[in-house]
Amino acid sequence: MNIPHQKDLLNQLTPGTKVIVVPHRNPDGDALGSCLGLAGVLRKTGCIVDVISPNAGPYFLNWMPGFNDLLIYEEQTQACMSLIESAQVIFTLDFNDLSRTGIMGDQLSKSKAYMAMIDHHESPADYAQYMYTDTAMSSTCEMVFHFVQQAQLGQHIDRDIAQCLYTGLVTDTGSFKFSHTTPTTHRVAASLIESGAPNQQIHELIFDQNKPSKLALLGLALHKMEVIRSCKTAILHLSQDDLDLHDHQKGDTEGIVNYGLSLEGIVLSVIFIEHKHEGLIKISFRSQGSFSVNDLARKHFEGGGHRNAAGGKSTESLEKTIERFKSILLSTEELCGTN
Ligand code: 5GP
Ligand code: MN
Numbered sequence: 001m002n003i004p005h006q007k008d009l010l011n012q013l014t015p016g017t018k019v020i021v022v023p024h025r026n027p028d029g030d031a032l033g034s035c036l037g038l039a040g041v042l043r044k045t046g047c048i049v050d051v052i053s054p055n056a057g058p059y060f061l062n063w064m065p066g067f068n069d070l071l072i073y074e075e076q077t078q079a080c081m082s083l084i085e086s087a088q089v090i091f092t093l094d095f096n097d098l099s100r101t102g103i104m105g106d107q108l109s110k111s112k113a114y115m116a117m118i119d120h121h122e123s124p125a126d127y128a129q130y131m132y133t134d135t136a137m138s139s140t141c142e143m144v145f146h147f148v149q150q151a152q153l154g155q156h157i158d159r160d161i162a163q164c165l166y167t168g169l170v171t172d173t174g175s176f177k178f179s180h181t182t183p184t185t186h187r188v189a190a191s192l193i194e195s196g197a198p199n200q201q202i203h204e205l206i207f208d209q210n211k212p213s214k215l216a217l218l219g220l221a222l223h224k225m226e227v228i229r230s231c232k233t234a235i236l237h238l239s240q241d242d243l244d245l246h247d248h249q250k251g252d253t254e255g256i257v258n259y260g261l262s263l264e265g266i267v268l269s270v271i272f273i274e275h276k277h278e279g280l281i282k283i284s285f286r287s288q289g290s291f292s293v294n295d296l297a298r299k300h301f302e303g304g305g306h307r308n309a310a311g312g313k314s315t316e317s318l319e320k321t322i323e324r325f326k327s328i329l330l331s332t333e334e335l336c337g338t339n
Contacts, residue, residue: 001146001150001184002134003132003146003147003150004130004131004132006130006147006150006151008129008130009089009114009116009129009130010151012088012089012114013042013045013047013089014046014047015045015046015047016046016047016048017047017048017088017089018047018048018083018086018087018088018089019039019042019047019048019049019050019087019088019089019090019091020049020050020051020052020083020084020087020089020090020091020113021035021038021039021042021049021050021051021052021090021091021093022035022051022052022053022054022090022091022092022093022101022104022108023035023051023053023054023093023094023095024054024094024095024100024101025053025054025055025100025101025102025104026055027053027054027057027094028058028094028171028172028254029061029167029168029170029171029172029206030094030139030140030141030167030168030171030172031093031094031095031140031168032053032057032061032064032067032070032164032167032168033064033139033140033141033164033165033166033167033168033169033171034093034094034118034139034140034141034143034144034164034165034168035051035053035091035093035094036051036064036065036066036067036070036161036164037141037144037157037161037162037164037165037168038091038093038118038144038147038148039051039066040065040066040156040158040160040161040164041148041153041156041157041161044153044156045153045156047089050071050083051066051069051070051071052070052071052072052073052080052083052084052104053070053071053072053073054072054073054074054101054102054103054104055072055073055074055075055102056072056075056250057070057251058250058251058254059211059249059250059251060205060206060209060210060251060254061167061206061251063205064163064164064167065160065161065163065164066160066164071083073101073102073103073104074102074103074104080104081107084107084108084111084113085111087111087113088113088114089113089114089115089116090108090111090113090114090115090116091116091117091118092108092115092116092117092118092119092128093117093118093119093140093144094118094119094120094121094140094168095119095121096117096119096121096123096124096125096133097124097125097304098125098127108127109127114129114130115127115128115129115130116128116129116130116131116132117130117131117132117133118132118133118140118143118144118147119132119133119140119143120133120134120135120136120137120138120139120140120143120180120306121133121135121304121305121306122135122294122304122305122306122307123298123304132147135306136180137180138169138172138173138178138180138181138182138185139168139169139171139172139173139180139185140168140172141164141165141166141167141168141169141172142165142168142169142184142185142188144165145157145165145188145191145192146188157192157195158195158196159195159196159197159198161195162192162193162195162196162197163192163196163197163198163202165188165192165197166189166192166193166197166199166202167202167206169185169188169189169192170202170203170206171206173185174258175203176189178308178309179308211249211252213246213247213248213249213252214249214251214252214253216246217238217242217243217246217248217252217253217256218256218259220238220242220246221236221237221238221242221253221256221259221271222236222256222259224236224237225259225260227263227266228326228329229265230336231268231329231330231332231335231336232265232266232267232268232335232336233266233267233268233269233270233329233335234259234260234261234263234266234268234269234270235260235269235270235271235272235322235325235326236256236257236259236260236269236270236271236272237271237272237273237274237318237322238253238256238271238272238273238274239274239318240274240275240276243273243274253271253273256271257269257270257271257284257285257286258286260286261286261287261288266288267287267288267289267291267335268285268286268287268288268291268293268329268335269285269286269287270283270284270285270286270325271283271284272314272318272321272322272325274318279315280313280314280315281313281314281315281316281317281318281321282311282313283297283301283303283311283312283313283314283321283325284309284310284311285297285305285309285310285311285312286308286309287307287308287309288308289308290307290334291334291335292307293305293306293307293308293309293310294306294307294310296310296328297310297311297312298310298312300312300324300325300328301313301314302314
């Protein structure tokens, strides 16, 4: 474990200190789990803690302890702005560039608060005084666990906090199957279960509470999937009309991209999702092995992430974006070169 010296940061966190904890925009299980978990621990030390999410979380995580107390910057902007203004310490969790918080990033970048980053993505930006970043980590939730232990605050991990942290472990490791799942990850999971995380129930809450719209959109995306065998690639896409037809709800399309990878011989899967009201195509990439979707997303689609899971966006039309992706793909020696 490579946790940077915490002394300076912990010196700031005296009882009564005003702390803000922030996940990335469109927060997932790891982002929300790490924020709610860390917030719970810090509150027990006497800090005054608010979790401010740039926008709302997905419905399938609405059972998480603390979910209903989240402040949403894009909906309660004035209240959030004054909290950020008076914050003394700001934790940014599960992202490493303030642009990942959307318009909230402008205000965060002006803040005079002590900034702390805990994150496992590649290429961190340089905005935080305290940086605990490690791309080998399974999840930010695992990092928060190690951070809390190192700070001698492990005794504060109660059932609710354990439930939050366990959620991020499950979602970011694909239920303990992705490559960054280590023996230590399993030890952390075991410790969280010992602290009361209802592990079987958490899996059910995450995966077995789907809305019909989610399965309908999964079916449609799989039906339309295009496989380019010569480049070991699966391409999925959903238009705004597809989403509207099936009464799309936030969170419905999460995870669909993984199905492309489940095909024999496929090492790159990508999904393009049209969000007309935002004027954007949101893109999710997944790969297996050495092919870096972080590099691909960073270079061509204004995004980034991890080697095997990354996201990006495009302001061109859905058709043009897919066309551009295909031409990039066809010139990618690593995927299409040897068959
Ligand atoms: P997803 O495809 O599930 O949205 O994201 C996959 C991974 O890439 C996650 O770790 C997520 O935080 C990261 N990611 C998604 N979109 C972006 C983006 O636009 N920029 C960067 N730097 N990372 C992203
Ligand atoms: Mn994460």
